[in-house]
Amino acid sequence: MKNIVVFASGSGSNFQAIIDFIENGHIDAQISGLIASRPNIGAIDRAYKYNIPHFVLATDQSGAGLSDILIKKLNEWKPDLIVLAGFLKKIPSEVIEEYRNKIINIHPSLLPKFGGKGFYGINVHKAVIEAGEQESGCTVHYVNEQYDKGDIIKQKKVPVLEGDTPESLAQKVLKEEHKLLPNVIAEILNNN
Numbered sequence: 001m002k003n004i005v006v007f008a009s010g011s012g013s014n015f016q017a018i019i020d021f022i023e024n025g026h027i028d029a030q031i032s033g034l035i036a037s038r039p040n041i042g043a044i045d046r047a048y049k050y051n052i053p054h055f056v057l058a059t060d061q062s063g064a065g066l067s068d069i070l071i072k073k074l075n076e077w078k079p080d081l082i083v084l085a086g087f088l089k090k091i092p093s094e095v096i097e098e099y100r101n102k103i104i105n106i107h108p109s110l111l112p113k114f115g116g117k118g119f120y121g122i123n124v125h126k127a128v129i130e131a132g133e134q135e136s137g138c139t140v141h142y143v144n145e146q147y148d149k150g151d152i153i154k155q156k157k158v159p160v161l162e163g164d165t166p167e168s169l170a171q172k173v174l175k176e177e178h179k180l181l182p183n184v185i186a187e188i189l190n191n192n
């Protein structure tokens with residue numbers, strides 16, 4: 001059985017999609033831990049509900065302190081794959097080095113468009129609409145030292161329709177994220 005560690009900063013609906021995928025028997029894996037970037041987020045409630053160990057980072061934790069604590073938890077939870085599912089803190093380079101090509105991220109746009117610093121959450125969808133794009137979507141990619149710049153693994157397109165708002169687009173994209181992310185996880189884990 002493979003181990004997955006999920007990192008989250010928000011409601012954790014992508015975390016839930018992975019939980020459901022495993023519960024439905026699509027991958028022989030378990031989520032051995034959740035790293036939450038802050039307290040009182042939906043993802044932590046989900047970890048409690050499914051008895052998944054979790055660790056909450058201090059909001060001001062960064063630099064060497066952050067990488068030490070992450071590496072300690074990861075050594076404990078032994079991930080075959082680390083999944084950033086809406087995680088807003090930068091992953092320290094020591095962690096990326098240690099888990100090279102074993103960290104993936106889901107981003108709510110068709111990278112390389114609308115990626116990088118400042119492009120997170122609703123900001124991404126606002127920018128897509130303001131730019132008059134006719135399609136958007138989501139991307140799963142490997143994580144390297146630069147924000148949203150690692151190799152792209154898979155994307156799913158979503159049409160941007162007349163009358164779409166950032167909120168309606170976010171909803172449509174999120175629905176696709178919930179399918180794309182677990183499927184990519186299964187492909188990676190089944191090939192290793």
Ligand code: GRF
Pocket residue numbers: 008009010011012013014015085086087106107108121174177
């Ligand atoms: C998703 O749109 C994800 O792509 C982005 O943050 C959002 C997380 O949502 N990086 P959730 O916490 O999984 O519900």
